[in-house]
Amino acid sequence: MKLAYKTRGDSLPYGKRRVYFSAHPEDYDLLDVIADDILKMQDCAVYYDAEPLAAYEKKELYENLAAIQLLVIPVTEKLLREKNRALDVEYSYAIRNHIPVLPFLQRKGLSESRQEERGYYGNLANEFNERLRLRFSRRTKKLEAGLPEKPWKARRLPAAGRLKESGEKISRYQNLQMLNKYDKDPTAIPYEEKLKKFLSSVLVSDELAKRIRDAFDAYIFLSYRKKDREHANKLIRLIHGNEFCRSIAIWFDEFLVPGESFSMAIEQAMEKSSLFVFAVTPNVLEEPNFVKDEEYVRAKKAADQEGKVIFPVELIPLDGQEKAELQEKFPGIPRRVGAVGDMADEEKRNAFSRELLNAVKRSGIRFGEGTPEHNFLLGMAYMNGIDVEKDVARGLELIRGAAQSGLWEAVFELVDMYGTGKGVALDYREAARWQERAVQQLREAYAAGQDMETAQKLIDGLAELGDYRYGVRDLEGAEAAYQEMEGILETFRELSPQEELASGYFAEYCMKMAKNLYAAGKLGMAEEYCLKQKKYIDSCNNDTVKMENRTMLGHLHRKQGKLDQAEKDYQEAYEIAAKSQESVSAFLRDFGEKGEIRENFTTLERMCRTNFMYCCNTMGRINAEKGNAVTAKAYYSRMLEMCRQLEEEDKTPESRKNLALACAKMGDVSGSLNLLEDSESYLQEALEIYEDLYTRYGTMEVRRGVSLANERLGDICMKKNRPDEAMEYYKRSFELNEALYEDMH
CATH class of the missing domain: 3.40.50.10140 (Toll/interleukin-1 receptor homology (TIR) domain)
Structure with a gap:
């Protein structure tokens, strides 16, 4: 390459x-x-x-x-x-x-x-x-490895909850x-x-990169032939395996790019290096030879004129003829450290370490103190490969040590790393553990100052801690974090000159509590927080937040069996969405002739229509559950109309999937009203769309849609006394479910 x-x-x-x-x-x-x-x-x-x-x-x-x-x-x-x-x-x-x-x-x-x-x-x-x-996908990994698939056989499909859990694992x-x-x-x-x-x-910022470089005690220049890169990498790790070299940067041309600028980079790196390490193998004797003609010549000059130290390391044993040739081509080269190619040989490693320590001392390198900040910066160097080899394990160890010593910067870095999967495996539990430490530090800062800035940071920190705990289903822990937010929010409201900002924080807090309590089954308390949020948001102009609030209330009342109240909540969400959609559409009709205005508000109108479509779906579902099939059909009909408009406009996978869902809903409700011809027609349309999406993308969600449409069509065929067709639909549905199960296990 x-x-x-x-x-x-x-x-x-x-x-x-x-x-x-x-x-x-x-x-x-x-x-x-x-x-x-x-x-x-x-x-x-x-x-x-x-x-x-x-x-x-x-x-x-x-x-x-x-x-x-x-x-x-x-x-x-x-x-x-x-x-x-x-x-x-x-x-x-x-x-x-x-x-x-x-x-x-x-x-x-x-x-x-x-x-x-x-x-x-x-x-x-x-x-x-x-x-x-x-x-x-585990199944894909097996196929790529050439392993046979399990023979097809009937087995009990996992419960819906298991499907969801497995899907969430994959969705990470x-x-x-x-x-x-x-x-x-x-x-x-x-x-x-x-x-x-x-x-x-x-990517590390320029400011942080400078701090990292300033944290190194010295630089070593490593010279090697490109074909010896594997041995050079082992030598780098061998050098840094010594604790006394941990804070010494090693310059090595990890990305070899030929040209004039490469020579300039070599010159600059050698000027700031205190020690020159030469990787000696039979390859250094071959011609042409940049190591011999350029790097060694400069290193020897620096050694003679400035007293810098040359440290040759024999990585592959040389025979007698090769040793003589080495002395001839590299005049004045110091005694080589014995062959250390076998890194597993403890005696050789120890001998190498003694020789290296002696060379470091002769080069005049002085070591700084290992403060938590110093260790953090070194850890960031290893994590990001800044003037050292990239070594995630060592970098993580150094950063974790600094964090355990109480360095804020290190604690927040670990939260970010585990919370986003930056350089390490994504791990919300570990992110939550370090976020707890971060919050404790924020608590101490808030207790010392109790000003608006420290209050806002603590609120944000507690919100993030609650979210991480919620993400791993530590619902009690999440509730405790969110509750602590409430007390700080009261102080923040007194300190903040912006009432709207404080109200926004309160509204966000109430929804977090409501969702957490809902997941924990504490429906009454969740309802209280939803109603609290309702007070904060009803005076604002954010229709999306209002719609989310009414929808959440609807979910709560539906879960409590209060279907009449749930219907009212969903109806309010529906009306908010409809009003929002109509307002934007009216603006477009009256004032949207200019291109830029039309473009901006067309997007907003689409969002409003999408919200309206979701509300129609919810209202249809709640009426279907109450046995009001005719009313449910009316809502699903509006949903279908909106989905057709949206799909006609952009034809995205999402809009086509929503259209398939609307057709499936109409098919189900028509079937419940014994309108079998209509039901079959809607379900056939849904199946055609799902199968087209399945052919193109094959996603799990689409496959479930294909499976469900086949199952529903099987039911219709049975009602219409067509058992053979019904069995074909049922068989197809079962095969898809089987494939889904295989993919997730």
Whole structure:
């Protein structure tokens, strides 16, 4: 592989955060645009393979990928449709090793029609996430490994709760944040803001990078031949395996890029290094030889003129002739440390450590104190590969140690790492554990100051702690965190000059408590908090929050068996959604002639219509449960009408899925009214849409839709005395359920 890079102003890449551009070979024309966007936001180095179609060694590729902090990948149809190294090898490696991935949705050679565009990007995002989900499906892993599938046999399907739980496990690997530079939705966060936020969350800032470099006690320059890279990597770990070298940075050209700038980088690195380590193998005798002609010459000059130390390490034993040739080609080279190629030999490791310590002392290196901040910065260096090899285990150990010593910065870093899966496996329980420590520190700061700023930080910290606990179903713990928020909120309200801000916090708190109590089965208390929230939000103009509140109240009353009250709640949500939709539509009719205004409010109107559609679905369901099939059918009919409009406009997978759901609902309610012809017609339409989506994407949700539609059509066929057709539908439904079970186990 031929590695190349892009940087700001063509500056040297060494020491910068490393981003790797991975793409289908025919998508490399997107490199400049994506790299320029990244470099505007971060002073990093964007690496790429300049010969993506050439043969490559997977081992070398993996070594390069192991050193990066972020992989970016343009998502195009070719990437998804054709076999390619980017998706099948590089992307998969990043996911397996918890390297952050940023997909850029792209459109090549297609029209710019806004309606078509929305549908295109929706399909692309859907398919990309499904590809990711399948990579972590146990069944897919078995097939990729060449293992046979289990023979088909009937077995009891898991309960609905088990299905949901298994689906949630798989969904943790889905829905990567994607960027779409060409999204014209005015209500969405701007592309530039999203990109900047994401990059700042996964790449170390310039300020922090400077602090990290200042934390190193000294630099070692490692010289080796490219073909000895594997041995060099082992030597680096051997050096840093000594506690006295932990805070010494090792400069090594981990991404070898030839050219004039490479020579300049070598010169700069050697100038600031106190010790020169030479990896000696038979390969250093071969010609042409940059190590001999450039690096050793400079190191020998520095040793003679400045007293710097040269430390040769024999990684592969040399025979007598090779030793003589080494002395001839490297005149004046000091005595070599004995061969240490066998890293498992404790005696050799100990001898190497003694020789290394002696060389470090002779070079005049002085070590600083290992304060918690110092250890944290070193940990960040190892986590991100800043002037040292990337070593997640060591970095995590150092950061955790600093956090246990009470360093705020380290505690919050661990919360972020475990809460987002940055560099480590996603673990909400571990995130919650460290968030508890963070909250304790915030409590102490609040107790000391009790000002608006410390109050707001503690409120946010408690909210995050509650959310993490809720995420792992520690409902009692979540409730305790949310309750503590309430007391701080009272103080915050007194301190805050902005009543609206305080009310917003209270409203958010009430909904968090309501959802947590609902999950815990404490329905009466959950209802109280919903009603509290209702007082805070009814004076505001946020119809979406109002609709969420009424819908939650409806869920609570429905769960309590209060179907009449639930219907009233859902009716209110329905009316709020309808009013919101009509208001925006009226504005468009009266004032929306200008292109920009129309574009902004068309998006808002779509959101209102979508909310209205969901409310129709809820009202239909509550009336069906009450046995009011005729009323339920009326609501489902409105839902179907809205779904047809939305699907006609954008044809996204989501809009088509909603249309299939509306048809299925109409089929069910028509069947309950014994309108069998209508029921079969609606269900057939639902099945056709679901099967089309299944053919394209095969997602679990769509497969469940296909299965359910087949089952319902089987029921209709039985009612119409067509048992043979019914059995075919039932068989298809069962086979799909069987496949779902296999995928999740």
